[in-house]
Amino acid sequence: xxxxxxxxxxxxxxxxxxxxxxxxxxxxxxxxxxxxxxxxxxxxxxxxxxxxxxxxxxxxxxxxxxxxxxxxxxxxxxxxxxxxxxxxxxxxxxxxxxxxxxxxxxxxxxxxxxxxxxxxxxxxxxxxxxxxxxxxxxxxxxxxxxxxxxxxxxxxxxxxxxxxxxxxxxxxxxxxxxxxxxxxxxxxxxxxxxxxxxxxxxxxxxxxxxxxxxxxxxxxxxxxxxxxxxxxxxxxxxxxxxxxxxxxxxxxxxxxxxxxxxxxxxxxxxxxxxxxxxxxxxxxxxxxxxxxxxxxxxxxxxxxxxxxxxxxxxxxxxxxxxxxxxxxxxxxxxxxxxxxxxxxxxxxxxxxxxxxxxxxxxxxxxxxxxxxxxxxxxxxxxxxxxxxxxxxxxxxxxxxxxxxxxxxxxxxxxxxxxxxxxxxxxxxxxxxxxxxxxxxxxxx
Amino acid sequence: xxxxxxxxxxxxxxxxxxxxxxxxxxxxxxxxxxxxxxxxxxxxxxxxxxxxxxxxxxxxxxxxxxxxxxxxxxxxxxxxxxxxxxxxxxxxxxxxxxxxxxxxxxxxxxxxxxxxxxxxxxxxxxxxxxxxxxxxxxxxxxxxxxxxxxxxxxxxxxxxxxxxxxxxxxxxxxxxxxxxxxxxxxxxxxxxxxxxxxxxxxxxxxxxxxxxxxxxxxxxxxxxxxxxxxxxxxxxxxxxxxxxxxxxxxxxxxxxxxxxxxxxxxxxxxxxxxxxxxxxxxxxxxxxxxxxxxxxxxxxxxxxxxxxxxxxxxxxxxxxxxxxxxxxxxxxxxxxxxxxxxxxxxxxxxxxxxxxxxxxxxxxxxxxxxxxxxxxxxxxxxxxxxxxxxxxxxxxxxxxxxxxxxxxxxxxxxxxxxxxxxxxxxxxxxxxxxxxxxxxxxxxxxxxxxxxxxxxxxxxxxxxxxxxxxxxxxxxxxxxxxxxxxxxxxxxxxxxxxxxxxxxxxxxxxxxxxxxxxxxxxxxxxxxxxxxxxxxxxxxxxxxxxxxxxxx
Numbered sequence: 001x002x003x004x005x006x007x008x009x010x011x012x013x014x015x016x017x018x019x020x021x022x023x024x025x026x027x028x029x030x031x032x033x034x035x036x037x038x039x040x041x042x043x044x045x046x047x048x049x050x051x052x053x054x055x056x057x058x059x060x061x062x063x064x065x066x067x068x069x070x071x072x073x074x075x076x077x078x079x080x081x082x083x084x085x086x087x088x089x090x091x092x093x094x095x096x097x098x099x100x101x102x103x104x105x106x107x108x109x110x111x112x113x114x115x116x117x118x119x120x121x122x123x124x125x126x127x128x129x130x131x132x133x134x135x136x137x138x139x140x141x142x143x144x145x146x147x148x149x150x151x152x153x154x155x156x157x158x159x160x161x162x163x164x165x166x167x168x169x170x171x172x173x174x175x176x177x178x179x180x181x182x183x184x185x186x187x188x189x190x191x192x193x194x195x196x197x198x199x200x201x202x203x204x205x206x207x208x209x210x211x212x213x214x215x216x217x218x219x220x221x222x223x224x225x226x227x228x229x230x231x232x233x234x235x236x237x238x239x240x241x242x243x244x245x246x247x248x249x250x251x252x253x254x255x256x257x258x259x260x261x262x263x264x265x266x267x268x269x270x271x272x273x274x275x276x277x278x279x280x281x282x283x284x285x286x287x288x289x290x291x292x293x294x295x296x297x298x299x300x301x302x303x304x305x306x307x308x309x310x311x312x313x314x315x316x317x318x319x320x321x322x323x324x325x326x327x328x329x330x331x332x333x334x335x336x337x338x339x340x341x342x343x344x345x346x347x348x349x350x351x352x353x354x355x356x357x358x359x360x361x362x363x364x365x366x367x368x369x370x371x372x373x374x375x376x377x378x379x380x381x382x383x384x385x386x387x388x389x390x391x392x393x394x395x396x397x398x399x400x401x402x403x404x405x406x407x408x409x410x411x412x413x414x415x416x417x418x419x420x421x422x423x424x425x426x427x428x429x430x431x432x433x434x435x436x437x438x439x440x441x442x443x444x
Numbered sequence: 445x446x447x448x449x450x451x452x453x454x455x456x457x458x459x460x461x462x463x464x465x466x467x468x469x470x471x472x473x474x475x476x477x478x479x480x481x482x483x484x485x486x487x488x489x490x491x492x493x494x495x496x497x498x499x500x501x502x503x504x505x506x507x508x509x510x511x512x513x514x515x516x517x518x519x520x521x522x523x524x525x526x527x528x529x530x531x532x533x534x535x536x537x538x539x540x541x542x543x544x545x546x547x548x549x550x551x552x553x554x555x556x557x558x559x560x561x562x563x564x565x566x567x568x569x570x571x572x573x574x575x576x577x578x579x580x581x582x583x584x585x586x587x588x589x590x591x592x593x594x595x596x597x598x599x600x601x602x603x604x605x606x607x608x609x610x611x612x613x614x615x616x617x618x619x620x621x622x623x624x625x626x627x628x629x630x631x632x633x634x635x636x637x638x639x640x641x642x643x644x645x646x647x648x649x650x651x652x653x654x655x656x657x658x659x660x661x662x663x664x665x666x667x668x669x670x671x672x673x674x675x676x677x678x679x680x681x682x683x684x685x686x687x688x689x690x691x692x693x694x695x696x697x698x699x700x701x702x703x704x705x706x707x708x709x710x711x712x713x714x715x716x717x718x719x720x721x722x723x724x725x726x727x728x729x730x731x732x733x734x735x736x737x738x739x740x741x742x743x744x745x746x747x748x749x750x751x752x753x754x755x756x757x758x759x760x761x762x763x764x765x766x767x768x769x770x771x772x773x774x775x776x777x778x779x780x781x782x783x784x785x786x787x788x789x790x791x792x793x794x795x796x797x798x799x800x801x802x803x804x805x806x807x808x809x810x811x812x813x814x815x816x817x818x819x820x821x822x823x824x825x826x827x828x829x830x831x832x833x834x835x836x837x838x839x840x841x842x843x844x845x846x847x848x849x850x851x852x853x854x855x856x857x858x859x860x861x862x863x864x865x866x867x868x869x870x871x872x873x874x875x876x877x878x879x880x881x882x883x884x885x886x887x888x889x890x891x892x893x894x895x896x897x898x899x900x901x902x903x904x905x906x907x908x909x910x911x912x913x914x915x916x917x918x919x920x921x922x923x924x925x926x927x928x929x930x931x932x933x934x935x936x937x938x939x940x941x942x943x944x945x946x947x948x949x950x951x952x953x954x955x956x957x958x959x960x961x962x963x964x965x966x967x968x969x970x971x972x973x974x975x976x977x978x979x980x981x982x983x984x985x986x987x988x989x990x991x992x993x994x995x996x
Contacts, residue, residue: 188490349627353627357490357493361544361548392537398512401490
């Protein structure tokens with residue numbers, strides 16, 4: 001059966017951002033269907049579909065919804081995580097700018113399922129256009145009775161959606177950092193437990209979901225969980241912890257390819273197929289040196305590992321942190337891994353919130369070391385030190401509150417283990433050059 | 445009964461205790477290093493110094509360990525919890541955290557006030573590594589002298605535990621301190637133009653585990669390893685905070701709060717903390733003086749005892765003892781007040797005993813403040829600064845009630861002084877800040893006898909006939925009873941200057957008692973005489989004191 005895109009299907013239709021056009025193409029039918037069911041039935045549908053969060057961690061969405069305490073008097077909050085900051089990721093932007101009502105329909109259905117009365121869309125500041133488009137769409141919904149009180153005549157189902165613009169911090173994409181930021185505080189991730197589903201925004205039960213996850217919810221309601229499970233990769237029978245990777249996924253392809261862009265494909269496509277068939281191969285006829293499988297924090301895959309399926313399980317097998325946001329960045333064979341890694345470390349050191357000691361100090365230290373190596377003043381034992389720091393701040397589980405340090409550590413670990421020869425060569429050669437230069441200046 | 449295993453040793457904790465693993469390990473005698481956790485503040489688990497391995501002991505005796513290290517401060521101790529603090533994994537995590545903390549730390553211990561009582565030093569020695577592997581330069585951050593009138597921030601020494609930030613948010617409620625910037629550039633700071641000057645601000649210096657926040661009052665005055673500490677009680681208000689008096693060579697250098705759940709908790713106010721300077725003051729009255737016609741003559745103490753005694757004898761023989769009054773300061777200890785009353789009644793059986801002047805600033809100052817600066821209700825209070833600026837009003841009242849049917853206050857007595865035709869007054873003031881007003885001086889001017897005990901000479905030479913130096917709280921030995929009726933022991937940290945006698949010793953001599961004044965003996969004597977003080981009939985009042993029910 002040929003794969004048929006659903007998330008990006010309406011993107012080319014002119015005026016799809018407007019409610020009437022969206023409704024003319026079957027919009028808000030899924031919401032009507034959802035309102036015929038009880039919230040529990042909607043949660044069950046999503047559980048049955050095997051939908052896993054698209055924001056990076058891949059936690060089963062239905063299970064997360066199930067953590068909301070039963071019979072909670074409310075209010076319950078839904079937060080839409082549109083603080084898309086993972087380097088290389090841009091699928092949320094395309095969804096929000098191209099088909100905002102699809103996102104909002106998924107949001108309203110999910111709010112109904114978890115009995116939320118308020119939904120906050122936390123959108124990164126840089127997404128001004130997406131913010132304006134969403135804001136206009138929300139106003140349309142209020143005008144047509146799809147938001148506010150007793151939505152679509154369903155007595156007792158009230159929902160308000162507010163958009164909150166972030167102020168440009170990567171850490172606000174972490175779910176508890178996002179909640180702190182929404183509360184008006186510094187986005188310092190919270191310690192867990194209590195989990196947000198029990199005590200989140202304003203100490204009330206809160207679910208934080210990614211934009212793409214919510215868009216998928218709409219289609220699960222429309223086409224049923226069986227359709228969703230027919231796409232993707234079933235659980236690996238040899239791995240009892242694998243629960244399968246189902247559904248369509250938006251792969252963000254960028255870097256040194258001929259046709260970068262956002263491609264909707266079934267989960268489990270291999271990196272090679274994505275780059276060659278959809279991305280049109282590496283630019284200028286060069287070869288792949290490495291790819292980042294799912295946003296910078298997942299680490300690197302070498303060119304030997306391109307046949308790995310990009311599902312929730314695949315990148316783990318080749319020593320990466322996971323699928324992440326499925327944002328594939330291609331690095332060609334003329335790019336220095338030292339530069340790539342330096343850039344990665346600089347990013348995470350800049351974005352570390354400064355709360356936990358290992359991340360605050362470790363990310364900055366790794367950046368300093370790599371900057372020194374790049375200057376030609378590296379030592380071979382710096383590589384082991386880098387690996388030790390990476391292990392200490394993020395690879396060893398439990399050393400920090402949130403996952404930012406993991407994201408900073410995995411690129412270092414994978415780059416140095418997989419491209420060690422290149423690092424050693426660089427240190428040896430650049431070092432001898434700079435030493436010679438220094439000696440020359442001395443004799444002058 | 446919950447059983448917890450710490451490094452292979454089982455300990456028991458009570459069913460209704462909610463302890464974290466740091467506290468549980470403490471019971472087992474195992475120290476888990478920590479910076480950000482403080483028992484009085486919320487848990488943030490951000491310093492990551494207390495990482496340990498945790499597991500669970502099943503009912504069949506098997507132990508299942510978690511694969512991750514966890515912060516001990518955030519993990520509750522439950523039945524069957526297994527804590528391992530000395531495994532290679534836990535050790536590695538602790539050593540790594542310390543290495544990160546020291547990366548940008550200036551290591552300026554030789555000029556740092558905290559050196560000697562610094563957790564960064566202690567833990568580095570115990571858990572850290574000897575050499576830094578940092579080949580690059582350290583980050584430099586500017587010192588912040590403007591952060592408060594009493595505190596200074598040495599920004600580069602900070603380990604970002606945020607205890608101080610949480611203190612101003614949760615205990616004082618004034619929220620002056622905050623974190624600015626991100627990552628390793630993060631710093632503690634104030635909002636522009638709003639320094640941290642709340643009345644509890646000095647506590648951030650104590651809770652700072654490193655030398656980042658220092659007290660301007662103590663800065664560069666003394667290395668802490670020269671200091672000797674004495675357990676005592678703060679006299680500045682009726683809260684009666686338990687304190688440490690840190691002193692060296694008979695000079696008091698600073699006061700620090702001492703944990704007492706029944707009085708002050710972990711903290712004390714700045715009024716008390718910085719209110720010790722009168723002890724070291726050069727202005728103090730050091731020698732007894734007697735007035736002969738218009739000349740003031742220095743007396744030695746034995747002469748003084750003779751003169752006072754013979755004066756009182758004269759009064760009694762002249763049948764004027766009902767025209768005599770003894771005014772007792774509420775800054776006197778229980779024992780001093782007792783001895784003074786006993787002596788006065790022995791010499792002049794009909795003498796009036798009067799409660800001396802109390803500085804009262806009215807309303808108690810209750811913390812935390814709300815965001816609007818209002819006080820929280822008293823039952824939610826985390827700290828109370830009393831308006832009544834005296835440490836022992838309760839104790840003094842119990843003594844006075846033993847001798848008198850009603851308690852006559854200073855103002856009541858002063859109003860009636862003319863009608864009653866009072867001629868002889870023995871006035872004891874130990875409050876360093878109380879000054880007689882012109883009106884009060886005028887009322888005392890026409891007396892035939894005025895004996896004054898005071899720390900400072902003030903205006904007394906113009907009205908008094910004898911002027912006797914009084915001791916300060918840091919030199920006293922005795923008992924204070926605070927506003928809640930908690931009796932605590934005051935211990936002398938330093939000896940009075942220049943051979944000065946304490947009030948207790950002076951009255952001891954006047955009473956012609958043999959041997960030396962010993963406060964616990966006198967306290968037991970009082971306890972066996974006054975029923976209300978019966979609980980004080982013990983050798984020791986303990987670390988946190990004994991509550992007296994009839995007071996509260």
